[in-house]
Every structure is written in C-alpha cells, then in structure tokens.
Amino acid sequence: MEKKRCTAIVLAAGSGSRMKSTVAKQFMLLDGKPLIWYALQAVEGSEIIDDCILVTGEGDISYMRCEIVEKYGFHKVETVIAGGSERCFSVANALRAMGEALQIPNRDGYVFIHDGARPFLTSAILQSTYDAVRKYHACVAAVPSKDTVKIADREGFAAGTPDRSLLWSIQTPQVFDTGLVREAYAKFLEEWEELQKQSIRVTDDAGVVELFADTKVRLVRASYKNIKITTPEDILIAESFLRAEKKH
Numbered sequence: 709m710e711k712k713r714c715t716a717i718v719l720a721a722g723s724g725s726r727m728k729s730t731v732a733k734q735f736m737l738l739d740g741k742p743l744i745w746y747a748l749q750a751v752e753g754s755e756i757i758d759d760c761i762l763v764t765g766e767g768d769i770s771y772m773r774c775e776i777v778e779k780y781g782f783h784k785v786e787t788v789i790a791g792g793s794e795r796c797f798s799v800a801n802a803l804r805a806m807g808e809a810l811q812i813p814n815r816d817g818y819v820f821i822h823d824g825a826r827p828f829l830t831s832a833i834l835q836s837t838y839d840a841v842r843k844y845h846a847c848v849a850a851v852p853s854k855d856t857v858k859i860a861d862r863e864g865f866a867a868g869t870p871d872r873s874l875l876w877s878i879q880t881p882q883v884f885d886t887g888l889v890r891e892a893y894a895k896f897l898e899e900w901e902e903l904q905k906q907s908i909r910v911t912d913d914a915g916v917v918e919l920f921a922d923t924k925v926r927l928v929r930a931s932y933k934n935i936k937i938t939t940p941e942d943i944l945i946a947e948s949f950l951r952a953e954k955k956h
Contacts (some may be wrong), residue, residue, distance in 0.1 A: 713817035714838065715810070716751045716760040716784075716881070717802040718743045720824030721791025728751050732768065733937060734824050737774040737956070739950045741891040743937060744772075746827030748782045749916045754831060756838050757820065759786045759810055761802045762898050766790035799913060800897055803890050814886050818842075821889075821913050822881040825922070825937045827946060833879070833930045848883070848914045849930035850876040876927050881915040888921055889913065 720734040728945050734744040753758050762785050764772045769788050777785045789811040791798030799821060807813045822829060825916055833849055840847035853875035859868040884892075896903075896916045903910065910916055914925045935942060 713758050713814045714756050715814040716757045716820045718747050718762050718822050719798055719822045720764045744824045747829055750829040751784050754783050756832050756834050760784045761805050762788045762801050763791045763798045777857050800893050802828050817886050819886050819889055820881040820883050821837045828933045837883045837928050840926050844926040845885045846923045847926040847928050849879040851932050852928045853877050879930055892917045892920040
C-alpha cells in the first residue's frame with residue numbers, strides 16, 4: 709500500500725504562567741535545549757512524518773523561525789503560524805494552513821497533532837499511532853490510568869468512582885484522516901457559541917471528532933514518559949528521564 713502524506717501539527721503557543729516563568733515554556737531550557745526542540749527533533753527524524761506546521765504565539769513567529777527552526781535545521785517545518793486564544797483555535801488555524809501553506813497540500817493523508825510541551829515523543833509512538841490511524845481513521849496516544857479517579861460534586865465531595873480499568877490518560881499525538889478532522893473542526897467552529905452557552909468544554913482534538921464525526925477514536929497505548937511539561941515539577945521529572953537515558 710502506498711504511504712499517504714503525513715503532516716505534523718506541533719502546538720507551541722502556550723505561556724509560562726503555570727510554570728511561574730516570564731519565558732514562554734516552549735523556549736525554556738531542558739538539558740541545554742529549548743523545550744520545543746525535543747518534539748521537533750522527533751518529527752524531523754521520523755520516517756513517517758513528511759512535513760510540519762508549527763503553531764506559536766503571534767509575537768514569537770520570527771524568533772521561532774530564526775532561533776529554533778533555522779538554527780537547529782528543522783527542514784520539515786514548512787511554515788510557522790500564529791495560534792489562537794485557545795488550543796482549539798490554534799489547531800483550526802493549522803488545519804486551514806494545510807491547504808494554503810504546504811508546498812504539497814495534504815488533502816488525503818493523515819494529521820498528527822502534538823503538544824510541543826511533550827518532549828518525549830518517540831518513533832515507536834509515531835509508528836503505533838500511524839498503524840492505528842490507517843486502520844481506524846482516528847486515534848490518540850494514551851496510557852491506562854494508574855490512579856483511582858473520583859467524580860466530585862459542586863461542593864467538593866466525592867460523588868462517584870468510575871471503574872479504573874476503563875480509564876485512560878490521554879496524550880498526544882492525536883492522529884486523524886485529514887478530511888475527517890478538517891470537517892469535524894469546521895462543524896465545531898460553527899457550533900462554538902452554542903457549545904459555550906451549554907457549558908460544553910472540548911479540551912482535545914479527539915473530543916471534537918467525538919462530537920462532530922461518525923467515527924470512534926481508538927486509544928493507542930503510548931508511554932508514561934510521554935508527559936506534558938506544565939509545572940516546575942514537570943521539568944524536574946523530565947530532567948530525571950534525560951539523565952536516565954544518558955546512563956543507558
């Protein structure tokens with residue numbers, strides 16, 4: 709079977725607010741390299757990914773191009789675009805750019821949407837999600853929950869305990885047929901105001917597909933190391949992972 713085109717959308721438009729830093733977290737150093745370097749390096753070295761759209765803050769576009777993409781030689785990054793006020797708008801901007809900015813538009817392939825703040829993306833995760841999307845059309849990297857999870861009521865008391873064997877912690881990449889995810893996001897944007905009125909929150913791309921596409925999303929077991937850097941404690945964990953890798 710001929711390989712279809714695979715485009716990575718790497719999201720790096722976050723701030724340093726929860727990191728308690730004046731530096732946007734994608735530019736914070738992890739073992740001497742900017743955090744965003746790790747996700748882009750995984751994309752650059754992948755035999756699966758053909759090109760990449762990098763999403764960052766509007767004021768960071770020039771810096772990202774010069775000090776990250778050009779400096780480190782990330783040739784698969786075809787374009788750097790501005791994100792939106794929320795994650796979903798950043799993804800929507802990138803999906804629009806797929807038909808406009810890429811030298812070879814990806815209309816009939818696959819889209820890998822990845823958080824730039826997840827530095828431990830591996831070739832194995834990319835391969836397993838690629839295999840899954842070819843079969844199921846929509847999939848997400850995930851791991852079974854290690855913790856018991858409680859549902860709280862509005863007063864902060866435990867109101868229920870879901871079966872832990874059915875709970876998964878969702879990661880990225882989240883991978884979809886190009887047409888499927890573009891159509892789902894188009895419907896999502898049309899219904900955005902109504903969803904807000906109904907207090908329906910969609911926090912990831914799988915949620916958009918679950919609401920607006922007639923396709924089940926396959927959970928693909930990834931790695932507990934595939935963490936998202938959100939707080940200062942996460943940096944310490946990431947540094948420990950890197951130290952362990954160097955020892956081996």
